[in-house]
Amino acid sequence: MPVLPSPASEAVAHARWAALRRGLWLLPLLASLLFVIGVLAWAYRADLAEREDRRTTLIADALSSEAQLQGMLGAEMAHVQDLARQLPRRARSAEGLLASPDVSEGLRRLWLSVTWLDDKNRILAHVPDQNALAGLLPGELADGPGLSAHLTQAMGVESLVVRYSPTLLLRRGIPWWLAHKYDMQLIDSSEQVIASLDQTPLRTDSPGRESYMVSVGGNMPGAFLELSLREAPPPFWRTLPLVLMGGFLGLMLVATQLLRRQVQRISRTEAAWRTEAAWRQAMEDSALVGLRARDAEGRILYVNRTFCSMVGLSAEQLVGLQPPMPYWPPDALDEVMLRHKRNLEGRAPRDGYEALWCHQDGRSLNVMVFESPLIDARGQQTGWMGSIIDITARKRLEERERHQAEAMAQQSRLTTLGEVASALAHQLNQPLTVIMGYNAGLQRMLLDAGYDNQAVLHALAQQGDQAAEAGRIVRRIREFLTRRAPQREACDLGAVARRAAALLQRDLQAADVQLQWALAPGLPLVFADPILLEQVLINLLRNAVDAIRSQVPTDRPEATGLGSIRITAQPSGQRFVRLDVEDSGPGLQGRTVKHLSAPFYSTKSDGMGMGLAICRSVIEVHHGGMDAGNSSLGGAGFSFTLPVFDAQLHEASLAEEDARASLESEGRT
Numbered sequence: 001m002p003v004l005p006s007p008a009s010e011a012v013a014h015a016r017w018a019a020l021r022r023g024l025w026l027l028p029l030l031a032s033l034l035f036v037i038g039v040l041a042w043a044y045r046a047d048l049a050e051r052e053d054r055r056t057t058l059i060a061d062a063l064s065s066e067a068q069l070q071g072m073l074g075a076e077m078a079h080v081q082d083l084a085r086q087l088p089r090r091a092r093s094a095e096g097l098l099a100s101p102d103v104s105e106g107l108r109r110l111w112l113s114v115t116w117l118d119d120k121n122r123i124l125a126h127v128p129d130q131n132a133l134a135g136l137l138p139g140e141l142a143d144g145p146g147l148s149a150h151l152t153q154a155m156g157v158e159s160l161v162v163r164y165s166p167t168l169l170l171r172r173g174i175p176w177w178l179a180h181k182y183d184m185q186l187i188d189s190s191e192q193v194i195a196s197l198d199q200t201p202l203r204t205d206s207p208g209r210e211s212y213m214v215s216v217g218g219n220m221p222g223a224f225l226e227l228s229l230r231e232a233p234p235p236f237w238r239t240l241p242l243v244l245m246g247g248f249l250g251l252m253l254v255a256t257q258l259l260r261r262q263v264q265r266i267s268r269t270e271a272a273w274r275t276e277a278a279w280r281q282a283m284e285d286s287a288l289v290g291l292r293a294r295d296a297e298g299r300i301l302y303v304n305r306t307f308c309s310m311v312g313l314s315a316e317q318l319v320g321l322q323p324p325m326p327y328w329p330p331d332a333l334d335e336v337m338l339r340h341k342r343n344l345e346g347r348a349p350r351d352g353y354e355a356l357w358c359h360q361d362g363r364s365l366n367v368m369v370f371e372s373p374l375i376d377a378r379g380q381q382t383g384w385m386g387s388i389i390d391i392t393a394r395k396r397l398e399e400r401e402r403h404q405a406e407a408m409a410q411q412s413r414l415t416t417l418g419e420v421a422s423a424l425a426h427q428l429n430q431p432l433t434v435i436m437g438y439n440a441g442l443q444r445m446l447l448d449a450g451y452d453n454q455a456v457l458h459a460l461a462q463q464g465d466q467a468a469e470a471g472r473i474v475r476r477i478r479e480f481l482t483r484r485a486p487q488r489e490a491c492d493l494g495a496v497a498r499r500a501a502a503l504l505q506r507d508l509q510a511a512d513v514q515l516q517w518a519l520a521p522g523l524p525l526v527f528a529d530p531i532l533l534e535q536v537l538i539n540l541l542r543n544a545v546d547a548i549r550s551q552v553p554t555d556r557p558e559a560t561g562l563g564s565i566r567i568t569a570q571p572s573g574q575r576f577v578r579l580d581v582e583d584s585g586p587g588l589q590g591r592t593v594k595h596l597s598a599p600f601y602s603t604k605s606d607g608m609g610m611g612l613a614i615c616r617s618v619i620e621v622h623h624g625g626m627d628a629g630n631s632s633l634g635g636a637g638f639s640f641t642l643p644v645f646d647a648q649l650h651e652a653s654l655a656e657e658d659a660r661a662s663l664e665s666e667g668r669t
Contacts (some may be wrong), residue, residue, distance in 0.1 A: 028259070032252040039245050054233070055210065061182065062214045062227045065174055072110075072173045073219045076164065077151055079106060083114075084153040084160045092116065092124040103127060110172070112148055112163045119157035147194050151219060166195035166220075183209075183228040186216070194223060290367075290388035293374055298323050298344055301383065310367070310390055312360030327357045329364070343371055343384070354391070365392045432471045439464040488622070490645040491530040493577055494519040497567055500537035504545070508565075511545050516566040523569055526577050527645040528622045536615045540581040540638050541565065543612075547585030547636060566633060572641050576624070580639040582631035591628075615640075 083102040090096040097103050103114050107128055116125040149169075151162040166186050174184055174197065185196035211228035290307030294300055299322050303315050311318075311327040328336045336355075342348070348371040355367050368391050374383040443460050451457070501508070501515060508515055548563040563584035572578035619626045624642040631637035 026256070029252060029256040032249060036245050036249050039241065043242055050233075054229075055212075058182075058210060058212045058227060058229070061178055062212045062225060065178060065184065065227065066214045066216055066225050068175075069169065069173045069216060069225065070218050072169060073151075076106075076110060076162075077153075077219055080151045080153045080160060080162050083162075084155050087116065087155060087160065094125050094127045097125050097127045106162065110164045110168055112165055115161040115163070117159045117161060121159075124158070149194070149220060149223075166223075170195045170197060178227075181230065183230055185226050186220075187213075187224050187226055189222045189224075288389070290390070292386040292388060293383060294344075294386070295383040296344065296381075298340060300325075307388060310359075310365070310388065311357065327359070329356055329358055332356070346373075348384075365390060366395045367391060432467055435467045436464060436471070439467060487529050487531075488527050489530065490525040490647075491528060491533070492523070493526050493528075493533070493579055493642065494523055494569055496530050496533050497537055497569065497579065500534045500541060501567070503534075503538060504541050507542065507545055511549055513545055513548055514564040516564055518566060518568040520570040524571060524577060525645040526642040528624075528642050532618045532622075533642075536618050536640070537579075537581070539612070539615050543638075544581060544583035544585065544636070547583055551586060563635070564633060566631075571644075575644050576641040577644060578639055578641045580637055582633050582637040583635040584631070584633040585635035587630060587634070588628060588636045 079102055083100055083106075086100055086102070087097075090099060097114055097116065103111075106114070114127050115123055118124050147166060148163045149166050151164065153160045153162075170184060170186060171179075178184070179197050183196075183198060185198075186194040188194055209229050209232045211226055213224045213226040216223040216225050288306065290310045291302070291304040292300065292307055293302035299320065300318050303318050305315075308315055308318065313326065317326075323337060323340055324333055339353075339355075348369075352368050352370040355369055357365050357367055359365055368389040370387040370389075371384050372387075373381045374385045376382045439460060443457065443464070446457065446460075497519075544565045548565075551563070565584075566580075566582045568580040568582070570578060616626045619640045619642070622642055624640055626638070626640040628636065628638050
């Protein structure tokens with residue numbers, strides 16, 4: 001007789017089949033994932049191979065371009081040698097040089113100038129003459145040759161120097177198809193751009209673009225030719241096959257989700273009878289929501305375990321209690337009682353309301369309460385069922401995030417302002433340099449012409465000094481904004497204050513403000529950056545002048561004799577020097593230095609609120625302190641302290657910095 005399976009084995013087999021059937025919906029998704037992983041691996045290997053081919057081609061093109069440049073330089077050197085052999089038979093003059101066809105052809109081809117030097121390197125002849133031979137220059141160099149290189153040929157004790165344009169050499173020596181494919185430029189060992197195919201004055205880092213650099217050598221020692229791809233190839237994950245794979249995977253996810261929904265529907269049908277039995281237990285063991293049932297009078301009928309943990313009281317202590325409840329805040333019982341009566345009348349918000357409760361240990365907690373009618377088996381409302389969620393952590397997180405957002409916004413504004421100021425300082429360097437160049441040239445021209453008007457010459461000299469001072473100020477401000485260390489030195493604080501006052505002399509005279517000095521004799525030197533200190537004092541003096549001007553009646557703008565400013569400097573202990581700037585203006589009106597130096601806070605209608613903030617930062621960078629208070633003149637008084645210069649400590653600091661730099665250099669080696 002055949003052996004029949006036992007009921008126990010049938011149940012086990014049925015359970016295994018049910019478990020397998022519940023997981024069948026995962027098989028299509030797993031197969032799709034394996035297929036997509038395979039395609040990704042293939043695409044990655046193909047991308048690596050393509051990248052290697054691209055690198056090989058780049059190196060070959062760089063070597064080929066370098067060979068072509070060397071060929072052109074060799075040809076030019078041959079022309080120079082031919083010219084050197086002809087020169088001894090020609091007159092030692094510009095006309096003699098121009099009589100040679102090699103000179104005329106070289107100037108039209110690549111050369112910028114030809115210079116004939118004697119045994120003492122004195123110029124015997126030089127071409128071209130810019131007035132007579134400007135037409136011989138190549139068209140690409142009509143606006144100025146930029147950087148240049150030289151070819152030198154000895155002629156016994158004499159020598160011949162030919163200056164040529166590396167930019168023109170690069171443009172004429174590189175084929176057009178390579179120039180269309182690559183960004184090419186000649187750079188020296190310090191990575192300064194000598195010549196470039198594009199009108200780019202400086203090297204720019206282009207992340208994602210491949211490049212290769214080869215040494216030119218030969219007639220251009222120390223020069224390198226750098227080739228960079230003009231267009232960075234897209235990463236392999238952005239190619240069309242992978243986009244299609246992404247779409248395919250998305251479709252498979254949708255199909256898998258539909259299949260999973262069908263399987264879940266079948267599973268819910270099988271587990272329906274378990275749901276009804278476990279519903280009550282799940283309600284009581286809920287760990288997220290507190291449940292509270294009350295009758296029509298507000299008496300507590302039922303609380304779950306989460307509610308008891310929330311308020312710190314047991315179910316036995318809570319059930320049967322009537323208002324007021326022990327978890328209500330003692331200082332707001334009237335308000336809570338009024339809301340409790342409104343809720344019992346059915347006027348509780350449908351989307352819930354926030355409430356402040358108290359734990360048994362005294363700490364406060366924020367809760368979200370949702371009220372719904374409690375219906376009995378006959379369909380009649382017998383009370384209210386409340387769902388309570390503890391949102392204390394969420395409220396604290398929201399408050400912390402709000403503070404963080406405000407701090408980040410403030411920091412972003414400070415960073416943006418610093419970047420703008422740094423950019424302005426960088427851009428101002430160029431016009432200041434041009435002003436100084438024109439000033440020096442004008443002074444030289446006047447002196448060469450025998451001009452002896454000392455007033456004009458003195459004014460030009462003062463103008464040059466002021467432009468140089470402005471350049472130093474811009475450079476120091478830029479270094480300070482880019483978080484570089486100040487250039488500290490031993491300086492006389494009184495002399496710095498007098499220089500700052502001299503720069504504002506016109507403003508003081510226009511406002512009819514009297515400047516008083518009270519500098520202690522024998523004031524010790526301080527260890528600080530004099531340029532930054534000068535800007536701090538200029539800001540404090542200008543603020544004092546503006547404060548005094550603000551007292552002028554609007555109907556009497558011509559009023560004079562507004563007030564006075566006093567500058568006091570004296571030792572503060574043995575290690576610091578203190579400087580005070582006091583005015584007779586309206587005063588601080590209770591504001592502190594912390595309030596006044598807050599970023600973007602200003603008492604002026606047209607102020608940016610950064611002056612005192614930067615001043616305070618400068619003083620603190622110098623290990624000093626800044627303070628503000630009332631002045632004996634009746635207005636405001638600002639003061640700061642700076643450390644006294646100590647020669648021994650300064651020498652020890654320099655030695656430590658040298659040792660650190662040496663260690664870092666050895667580490668890099």
